[in-house]
Amino acid sequence: MPDRVRVLLLCEDRDQENFFRRICRRFDKRPRVRIAPRGIGSAERWVRENFADELKAQRKYAQERVGLVVVVDGDVQGVAARKKQLDDAAINAGLQKRKKSERVAICVPTRNIETWVVAICRDGDFNETDDYKQTVTPEEYRKAPRIWLGNENACPLPSCLDARQEFTRLDGQRP
Amino acid sequence: MLTRLYIDNFACFVNFEFRPARTNLLIGDNGTGKTTVLEVLGHIIDLNRLGISVETCFPFYRRTAWDNRDKQTFEIEVEHESELFKYILEIDHAKGPSETRTTTIAREEVTHEGKPLFRFAQGRVELYKDDYSRGPSFEFSNKRSFLANIEQSSENNKLVWFLSWLGRIWRFHLDPASIKRGGVSQGETTGISVLGDNFSSFYRHLMQDQPQVTERIKEELGSVISGFDHMRLQPLGDRSKGLFVEFSSAERTPVYPLPFSFLSDGQVVLIVLYTILHALGERSTLLCIDEPDNFVALREIQPWLQRLSDRREAQAIIISHNPEVIDYLAADTTFLFTRRGSGLTRLEEVNFSYEGGLKASEQIARGLIGSRNAG
Known part of the structure; x- marks a missing residue:
C-alpha cells in the first residue's frame, strides 16, 4: 500500500469541519485543520484569502504526499463560481491556478453543508437553493458523514457528486 | 447546558x-x-x-x-x-x-x-x-x-x-508530577481528580467497571504515543497495584513494561487527556480543562481537540495560552478576561478580525483584541 496522503483541511466553520474531517480520515487518520475564527464576517473570504498560502505550501511539499482539501459553501453562487473565485485568488497571489494533477480538492456544498446533511439523512427531495440550516439536528450532523462514506448514492445533489470527484485528486480513490 | x-x-x-x-475558549493575561x-x-x-x-x-x-x-x-x-x-x-x-x-x-x-x-x-x-x-x-x-x-x-x-x-x-488542571506520584493505586475511584493524581485508581475502576472503555483508550493511545501497547495494573501487595505501560519497540519484542512514573510528562498528560474523553466525555455535562496543551507535543494538541469537538452535544470550557489551541478553538466562542491593575475582572466575547491576515493567536499576542484596544 502506498504511503498515505497527509491532508490539510481548510474550511469555514465547525459544521463543515466535523463533516469533512471524517471524510478526510479515509486518506489521513489525523488530518490537520485550519478553520476560520468565529465572528470575522465572511468566513468564505477567509478561506479564499488563505487558499493561496496553502496552495503555495502544497506545491512546495508536493513530493511529501501532502493533500489540500478546501471547503466553502456555495451559497447562492454555486460550485463553478466558487471554484473560479479560488482560481482568481491564486492568480492574484502570483500563483498558477490549480492543476488537475495536484492533490488539491475543492468541495463546495451548495447551498451549504446543511443541505447535504438533510439530503443524506432524510427521505424526500431537496434542492441546492432552499436553506435547511436551522432544521438540522445534532444527530443528523453526526451520522451524515458515515452514511456519505458508506453509500455513493447517499446524496444525489450536483455539488455533492462534484465533491466526490474532487476527492479522487488526493490519491485517485473516491472516498 | x-x-x-x-x-x-x-x-x-x-x-x-x-x-x-x-x-x-477562555483567554487573557495571567492573573x-x-x-x-x-x-x-x-x-x-x-x-x-x-x-x-x-x-x-x-x-x-x-x-x-x-x-x-x-x-x-x-x-x-x-x-x-x-x-x-x-x-x-x-x-x-x-x-x-x-x-x-x-x-x-x-x-x-x-x-x-x-x-x-x-x-x-x-x-x-x-x-x-x-x-x-x-x-x-x-x-x-x-x-x-x-x-x-x-x-x-x-x-x-x-x-x-x-x-x-x-x-x-468535570474540572481538570493536570499536573504530570502529581499524576506520576499517583501511579500506585490503593483502591478504586469513580472520577479523576483536578490534578489527575488519582489516575491509577480511576483506571483500576475502569478496568473493573467498563473494560470496553479501556479497549477504546488502548486503541486510541496506540496511534498517539509511539510504541504504546496497553496499560495494566500489577499487584504490589495488600490492596495496592502499580500502573504499568507496556511498550513495544523495533529493537525488542515482545512488549516491555514501564512503571507509569517512568513515562515523560507529555506522555502521562496525553494518557489522562484521552482517558478523560473516552471515560468521562460521554457522561459529563460540562468538561472544564485548564491548559490541556501543557507538556503536550505540538503535533498532538489538535488531534485531541478534534476528538473533543466530536462530542457535539457536550459543553466544554478550555483555558489556553497556546497558539495551536487558540487558532483551532477560535472557530467556537472565545471570551477575553481582562483586569486593570489588580482590579476586578471584566469579561467580553471576542470577535477576531481577518484584516491584515493575522491568525487569532497572533492578534492576541500583539494585544490587538478586546474593547480596550478598539480604535
Missing part, C-alpha cells in the same frame, strides 16, 4: 457574569481570573454534592480584597430541553463580637422555571415536590448544604436531575 454563572464578591469577581456557549472561574464551579460542587462545609469551600479571605461586604453571591443557570434551572447561593461572613468571622449559608435555592424545588434560609430547609407543592420543612445547620443529603424519591425528580447535572461537571 450551563448558560450563566454569576459571582459577586469572590477573589477578583464583583458583579461578574459569564454566559458560556457550547464550546468556550485575570480564568482559572478562578472554574475554581468557583468546583467549590459549589464541593459544597452541595460532596457536603463539605461552607467555611472550607468559601473561606472569608477569598472575598474580594477591596470589598468590605460580608455577603457573597453565586448563581448558576442551566438550560435543559428549553427549561431553566437556577441555583442561588448567598454566603454570610459576619464578624462576631470578638472580631472573628463566622461563615454561614444565608440562602440557598434551586428553582425550575422560576418555581421552587429547594429553599434554605434562616436555618430552615423547605423541600418542594416536582409539581412545586410544599414538601417537608425542617431545621438544618447553616454550615453545610442540605442538598448533599438529597436522595431520589418519586416526587423530586427535577431537583435530583439538577444535582446530578452539577455532579457531572
Whole structure:
C-alpha cells in the first residue's frame, strides 16, 4: 500500500469541519485543520484569502504526499463560481491556478453543508437553493458523514457528486 | 447546558457574569481570573454534592480584597430541553463580637422555571415536590448544604436531575508530577481528580467497571504515543497495584513494561487527556480543562481537540495560552478576561478580525483584541 496522503483541511466553520474531517480520515487518520475564527464576517473570504498560502505550501511539499482539501459553501453562487473565485485568488497571489494533477480538492456544498446533511439523512427531495440550516439536528450532523462514506448514492445533489470527484485528486480513490 | 454563572464578591469577581456557549475558549493575561472561574464551579460542587462545609469551600479571605461586604453571591443557570434551572447561593461572613468571622449559608435555592424545588434560609430547609407543592420543612445547620443529603424519591425528580447535572461537571488542571506520584493505586475511584493524581485508581475502576472503555483508550493511545501497547495494573501487595505501560519497540519484542512514573510528562498528560474523553466525555455535562496543551507535543494538541469537538452535544470550557489551541478553538466562542491593575475582572466575547491576515493567536499576542484596544 502506498504511503498515505497527509491532508490539510481548510474550511469555514465547525459544521463543515466535523463533516469533512471524517471524510478526510479515509486518506489521513489525523488530518490537520485550519478553520476560520468565529465572528470575522465572511468566513468564505477567509478561506479564499488563505487558499493561496496553502496552495503555495502544497506545491512546495508536493513530493511529501501532502493533500489540500478546501471547503466553502456555495451559497447562492454555486460550485463553478466558487471554484473560479479560488482560481482568481491564486492568480492574484502570483500563483498558477490549480492543476488537475495536484492533490488539491475543492468541495463546495451548495447551498451549504446543511443541505447535504438533510439530503443524506432524510427521505424526500431537496434542492441546492432552499436553506435547511436551522432544521438540522445534532444527530443528523453526526451520522451524515458515515452514511456519505458508506453509500455513493447517499446524496444525489450536483455539488455533492462534484465533491466526490474532487476527492479522487488526493490519491485517485473516491472516498 | 450551563448558560450563566454569576459571582459577586469572590477573589477578583464583583458583579461578574459569564454566559458560556457550547464550546468556550477562555483567554487573557495571567492573573485575570480564568482559572478562578472554574475554581468557583468546583467549590459549589464541593459544597452541595460532596457536603463539605461552607467555611472550607468559601473561606472569608477569598472575598474580594477591596470589598468590605460580608455577603457573597453565586448563581448558576442551566438550560435543559428549553427549561431553566437556577441555583442561588448567598454566603454570610459576619464578624462576631470578638472580631472573628463566622461563615454561614444565608440562602440557598434551586428553582425550575422560576418555581421552587429547594429553599434554605434562616436555618430552615423547605423541600418542594416536582409539581412545586410544599414538601417537608425542617431545621438544618447553616454550615453545610442540605442538598448533599438529597436522595431520589418519586416526587423530586427535577431537583435530583439538577444535582446530578452539577455532579457531572468535570474540572481538570493536570499536573504530570502529581499524576506520576499517583501511579500506585490503593483502591478504586469513580472520577479523576483536578490534578489527575488519582489516575491509577480511576483506571483500576475502569478496568473493573467498563473494560470496553479501556479497549477504546488502548486503541486510541496506540496511534498517539509511539510504541504504546496497553496499560495494566500489577499487584504490589495488600490492596495496592502499580500502573504499568507496556511498550513495544523495533529493537525488542515482545512488549516491555514501564512503571507509569517512568513515562515523560507529555506522555502521562496525553494518557489522562484521552482517558478523560473516552471515560468521562460521554457522561459529563460540562468538561472544564485548564491548559490541556501543557507538556503536550505540538503535533498532538489538535488531534485531541478534534476528538473533543466530536462530542457535539457536550459543553466544554478550555483555558489556553497556546497558539495551536487558540487558532483551532477560535472557530467556537472565545471570551477575553481582562483586569486593570489588580482590579476586578471584566469579561467580553471576542470577535477576531481577518484584516491584515493575522491568525487569532497572533492578534492576541500583539494585544490587538478586546474593547480596550478598539480604535
